[in-house]
């Protein structure tokens with residue numbers, strides 16, 4: 371069975387370096403990794419199209435510049451892009467279409483698939499492979515995810531991706547949730563993991579074992595928070611289990627060796643703050659924002675994660691981080707932390 375490998379290193383990894391990927395990084399990465407049999411290389415701001423902002427972090431380059439640079443340096447893999455309605459508008463998808471993307475991921479919080487309809491329809495109308503994505507899927511049970519995924523299917527998605535955005539899943543979650551979707555949808559199902567509990571590769575394998583035919587992996591695991599499923603390890607493990615990924619593992623390893631000067635080969639470690647964030651189920655993309663707020667308000671990152679978890683904060687609600695840190699500082703120090711910062 372062939373498993374499609376989707377590589378969001380140049381998008382999810384952008385979270386890890388505050389969206390500072392340079393055009394040179396993108397060109398070097400694409401030229402090398404394009405030779406290795408990866409199906410899709412995804413590029414952009416960590417939060418996708420239209421997300422570069424003071425609140426989420428300014429990207430070093432516009433969406434158009436990032437995508438055109440990748441397009442010029444990819445000839446085998448498809449070029450992918452992530453978008454979240456609200457951050458991105460139809461006009462942002464138009465930029466992606468004009469820049470020559472092949473695959474458009476339209477992502478919503480796991481109970482808000484309704485928001486994606488017009489965007490999925492637009493992407494399909496422009497003949498783009500369109501993947502409906504549910505984020506933060508640890509926050510909904512399997513039956514709810516199926517209902518939301520059925521909406522994405524009805525709107526015209528070519529496939530569905532479940533994201534474990536917080537790195538909160540253990541294997542039984544994957545088997546239950548991915549398995550239910552595979553059994554009940556008519557389109558392929560994919561899985562995107564984060565490594566907070568050191569389970570990203572195991573969870574991705576579990577997804578494939580229950581029928582997922584697309585898995586995400588990032589080079590050296592480079593991605594938000596504790597990072598993602600480590601691409602090269604994933605390919606090796608799938609190969610050992612007899613799955614065909616189309617990836618030339620040895621070529622991919624040589625590419626990594628040759629890309630040592632790029633920040634994307636700095637494999638993330640699981641810091642205690644990542645572990646706590648995973649256990650609390652907070653979005654991985656929040657890591658840098660939480661670390662900054664903790665320092666500014668003189669409170670611990672774990673207390674912020676606890677607070678965000680209590681408030682069921684969703685991906686994209688980065689504004690809640692400062693508010694939570696300020697509230698905690700007030701409770702702990704009797705002020706908003708300013709005198710202690």
Ligand SMILES: C[C@H](O)CC(=O)C(=O)O
Pocket residue numbers: 382416417418505506533534535536562594654655685
């Ligand atoms: C916006 C998030 O970074 C998307 C993602 O990769 C995830 O939810 O995980």
